[in-house]
Amino acid sequence: MRDARGEKRETGEHRLRDGLEEVEGARARLVYPFEQGPAQGGAIEVAPGVKWMRMPLGGALAFINVWAIRDGGGWAVVDTGMQTTATSAAWNAVFAGVLGGDPVTRVFVTHMHPDHIGMAGWITRKFDCRLWITRLEYLMCRVMAADTGRAAPEDGLRFYRSAGWDRAALDTYEARFGGFGRNLHALPDSYRRLEDGEEIRIGDHDWRVVVGSGHSPEHACLYSAALKLMISGDQVLPKISSNVSVFPTEPDGDPLDDWLTSLAAIKTRVPDDVLVLPAHNDPFHGLHARLDHLIRGHERGLARLRSRLAEPQRAVDVFGVLFKRAIGPDLMGMATGEALAHLNCLIHRGQAVRETGEDGVSWYRAA
Numbered sequence: 177m178r179d180a181r182g183e184k185r186e187t188g189e190h191r192l193r194d195g196l197e198e199v200e201g202a203r204a205r206l207v208y209p210f211e212q213g214p215a216q217g218g219a220i221e222v223a224p225g226v227k228w229m230r231m232p233l234g235g236a237l238a239f240i241n242v243w244a245i246r247d248g249g250g251w252a253v254v255d256t257g258m259q260t261t262a263t264s265a266a267w268n269a270v271f272a273g274v275l276g277g278d279p280v281t282r283v284f285v286t287h288m289h290p291d292h293i294g295m296a297g298w299i300t301r302k303f304d305c306r307l308w309i310t311r312l313e314y315l316m317c318r319v320m321a322a323d324t325g326r327a328a329p330e331d332g333l334r335f336y337r338s339a340g341w342d343r344a345a346l347d348t349y350e351a352r353f354g355g356f357g358r359n360l361h362a363l364p365d366s367y368r369r370l371e372d373g374e375e376i377r378i379g380d381h382d383w384r385v386v387v388g389s390g391h392s393p394e395h396a397c398l399y400s401a402a403l404k405l406m407i408s409g410d411q412v413l414p415k416i417s418s419n420v421s422v423f424p425t426e427p428d429g430d431p432l433d434d435w436l437t438s439l440a441a442i443k444t445r446v447p448d449d450v451l452v453l454p455a456h457n458d459p460f461h462g463l464h465a466r467l468d469h470l471i472r473g474h475e476r477g478l479a480r481l482r483s484r485l486a487e488p489q490r491a492v493d494v495f496g497v498l499f500k501r502a503i504g505p506d507l508m509g510m511a512t513g514e515a516l517a518h519l520n521c522l523i524h525r526g527q528a529v530r531e532t533g534e535d536g537v538s539w540y541r542a543a
């Protein structure tokens with residue numbers, strides 16, 4: 177589970193960072209063309225010159241999907257896995273095995289979460305190649321990594337106190353603060369900026385950068401019209417509702433509006449006939465159905481939340497309205513961030529107001 181800057185390393189952390197697995201996801205009209213994913217150290221060719229591989233994460237989610245695209249005499253890779261010895265062993269196995277000993281030409285990273293960017297510094301140094309990433313993801317990653325070794329800031333404590341956290345939960349936040357940087361190799365000190373809408377030639381094909389926001393600040397997807405492929409990172413996952421959270425660094429932010437706007441934009445920018453290559457779960461057909469399903473799910477959550485606010489509530493009081501599962505200590509940070517994303521969205525829409533008492537605790541009610 178990730179809070180704004182802190183992070184823990186126990187089982188399940190990776191899934192929690194990226195989002196909660198949904199029951200309804202299975203009901204969306206999606207088609208999974210591959211019966212099985214690649215074995216560890218193996219690869220499946222999902223299109224000519226595009227290989228699907230998996231890097232171990234441990235925990236409930238078990239792995240992240242990474243991709244290699246033929247790039248002349250070498251490979252461009254997309255996303256990299258967490259910084260662990262198991263991941264470097266897995267990469268070394270595919271470098272020598274399914275990638276045929278050819279060099280990595282460049283490393284694309286969709287966004288700054290450690291399961292995506294964790295090995296980017298290691299791979300770029302190993303092959304003396306460039307990291308390709310959007311500017312906000314690069315900068316935010318370096319800012320968060322710089323918190324390692326610092327004490328939890330008063331702003332963060334005030335933020336979670338205001339959400340209704342008790343002393344034990346605040347203690348956990350303080351104890352875990354600054355863990356982000358320990359999950360990734362130091363980033364390279366320079367990078368190639370990816371820009372929204374840019375066309376990039378990789379090997380024989382053009383790939384367009386399609387930026388989304390809300391799960392992370394400037395998340396890059398890669399779309400190839402010729403190959404009918406979209407590498408979606410965590411922006412579109414078939415069975416997980418990606419984490420969209422407010423964090424202490426930007427307590428008044430409205431990431432849910434960013435998220436809903438991004439999903440709607442992708443529907444206009446990427447056709448429905450692509451094979452979606454997500455960072456978690458399996459490749460699937462049915463992009464537009466999935467986008468509609470995600471948007472509808474959040475809008476329904478907002479409507480339920482709004483009626484619950486007939487009586488004033490704290491952020492910690494509305495978990496039951498938004499989540500179909502019990503929220504234990506391990507899910508507190510993400511549940512709070514997501515609850516605040518929905519509450520802030522209602523405030524920005526003029527449908528709710530927040531009042532903060534003298535004890536620093538915020539109460540929300542319908543406007």
Ligand SMILES: [Zn+2]
Nearest residue numbers: 193194289410
């Ligand atoms: Zn992520």
